[in-house]
Amino acid sequence: xxxxxxxxxxxxxxxxxxxxxxxxxxxxxxxxxxxxxxxxxxxxxxxxxxxxxxxxxxxxxxxxxxxxxxxxxxxxxxxxxxxxxxxxxxxxxxxxxxxxxxxxxxxxxxxxxxxxxxxxxxxxxxxxxxxxxxxxxxxxxxxxxxxxxxxxxxx
Numbered sequence: 001x002x003x004x005x006x007x008x009x010x011x012x013x014x015x016x017x018x019x020x021x022x023x024x025x026x027x028x029x030x031x032x033x034x035x036x037x038x039x040x041x042x043x044x045x046x047x048x049x050x051x052x053x054x055x056x057x058x059x060x061x062x063x064x065x066x067x068x069x070x071x072x073x074x075x076x077x078x079x080x081x082x083x084x085x086x087x088x089x090x091x092x093x094x095x096x097x098x099x100x101x102x103x104x105x106x107x108x109x110x111x112x113x114x115x116x117x118x119x120x121x122x123x124x125x126x127x128x129x130x131x132x133x134x135x136x137x138x139x140x141x142x143x144x145x146x147x148x149x150x151x152x153x154x155x
Contacts, residue, residue: 013040013042013072013131013139014037015035015037015042015147016145016146018035018036018037018042019035019148020033020034020035020124020147020148020149020150021033021034021035021036021081021084022034022150023081023084023085024085026051026150026151026152027051027152028051028052028053028152029051030046030051030152031045031046031047031048032044032045032046032084033046033124033147033148033150034081034084035147035148036079036080036081038078038079039074039075039076039077039078039079039093040072040073040074040075040079041072041073041075041079041083041084042070042071042072042073042147043069043070043071043072043073043084044068044069044070044106044124044126044147045068045069045070046062046068046106046108047062047066047067047068047106050062050067050068050106050108051108051110051122051152052110052120053110053120053152053153053154053155054110054112054120055110055111055112055120056108056109056110056111059107059108059109060107060108060109060110061105061106061107061108062105062106062108063104063105064101064102064103064104064105064106064126064129065100065101065102065103067106068106069100069101070100070101070104070106070126070129071098071099071100071101072098072099072101072131072139073095073097073098073099074095074096074097074098075093075094075095075096076093076094076095076096077092077093077094078093079093097133097134099131099132099133099134099139100131100132101129101130101131102130102131102132103128103129103130104126104127104128104129104130105126105127105128106124106125106126106127106147107124107125107126107127108122108123108124108125109122109123109125110122110123111123113151118153118154119151119152119153119154120151120152120153120154121149121150121151122149122150122151122152123148123149124147124148124149125145125146125147126145126147127145
C-alpha cells in the first residue's frame, strides 16, 4: 500500500505466496477460506456444494460475484485467524477498507490421494478476479491466481 495526498491507495494485492487458512478442520461443508498478509486479508466464501469428496473429471466453476464471493480487507493492525474463527470476533483490529470482487471465477479441481484413498486434495484457483473500490477505481495489480489447496477426509 502507499499514500498520496493523505488518501489511502492500494497499489498491489499479492497473496500468491501466502498460506490458505480456514477455521477448524476442513470438510466438504467448509465455505470460508482466507489468506492473511499482516495488515490485510483476502477472504473467499464458496458457494455451497463446491467441495466434494470425489475426484474431478472437470474443473468446478463458480462466478464472482454470484455463487461465490471474494473480498479484500485492509486492517489498521496485524490480523490473525482469530478474527475469522473466534465465536465472538475480536473488536480489533479495525477494518480500514473492504473491497469486494466484482468479476471473475473460482475454479476447483479435486483429486483422490493415491496412497490414502479416503483423502481428497482440493485445489482452488481464482481467474480474472477484478476488485473495484468505493471510488469506482478498478484495482489492476492483482496476484491472487493460486488461492491454495487443502485436504478433506471421506466419512
